Amino acid sequence: MGVKDFLQRCPLVAILRGVKPEEVEAIGDALMAEGIAIIEVPLNSPEPVESIRRLAARFGDRALVGAGTVLDPADCARIAAAGGRLVVTPHADPEVVRAAKQAGMFAVPGFFTPAEAFALLKAGADALKLFPAEAASPAVLKALLAVLPKGTAILPVGGVEARNLAPWRAAGAAGFGIGSAIYKPGDSAATVAAKARALVAGLGGA
Template identity: 65%
Template sequence: MKSFSAWLQECPVIAILRGVRPDEVVEIGDALYDAGFRIIEVPLNSPDPMDSIAALSKHFGDRALIGAGTVIDPGCIKRVAMSGGHLIVAPNANPDVVHKAKILDMAAVPGVFTPTEAFAMIAAGADALKLFPAEAANPIVLKSLRAVLPPRLPILPVGGVHPEDFAAWQSAGAAGFGLGSAIYKPGFTARKVAKRARRVIAALGEIQRNFSTISVEEARPTLS
């Protein structure tokens, strides 16, 4: 299985399907995949989350990274692995969750909000950090964290992030994002998810073009 960073390079957004049902999850997963998403998270406070994880894992195989979110009990991580999941995302900084995930060769992305929590999760073996809730922080906070954390460690703002916020967060050092209600809410059809997912991918393409243009302009010599 590819590293978490490698999956982020394919598409730097995690689709968070909180509340999704097993009978609809594959169709919604297809809508996300067709739009360009490659990482899908099913929070464990969704209806029958293990069934949804199993369905997505069987359907996508190694074409996408599938896993569980809102993982606060390390005791359930083995069930996620047995369902075919390879990703564990937590809302909090619990080293036991990270340790268990790594023992089972899964990617671990714990939630942090302070430097103390961030360094504790790095020491536990986290593959990336989830800045949560991002709506209670801002890009300035991320920039300060980014100044002291390992430069290659991905940090993903999650919670209240929208496509129009991408550029500011990326400038501050975000390696990706986690999006929930901006993409999916219970009751959304696959068609509606597809439309929102395409909008997200378009927003990503726009900031990448802007950053490329800025880099070229900065590299050009000034004529005297």
């Protein structure tokens, strides 16, 4: 299954910035129970590769697990070695995209302009992350989709929460990266489950 297949199942990507390896499996269980099957561990979290290894071992093909905040193409190999299948960046770097694809992973790089979007797609990006979404709008997304290749999947990330999912969905968002609205350091698995439930309910309204 590709990125778009997982997004069709549930268009939410849980960004677990700051999660620790010893808590990540329980949090992963909570997310999966609520239907969220794309999990991103940013590399500026404690021991991120170990968290990715544990999630990948626990869920296998049932979840799409990978790394976020990937800045260095060289990191792609160790993410893949840990079982990660997804690389997400905050910036428009075709080199990271190419490294992720060479390592057999999916790449969802960050972009903000049409020029960046086209360059990343040319490098092999599987989907694109509109970041920071707070500085854009659903109208911007709609305009981007009008010029990008048909079927391009764009995920707004930054400031997305249950109450503002609907306008982004209406504009054509294929999914959403959710950070603090789904997990903050110190959140219990039960807290994450409740946040996830609210977000999935918000999708129903969208």
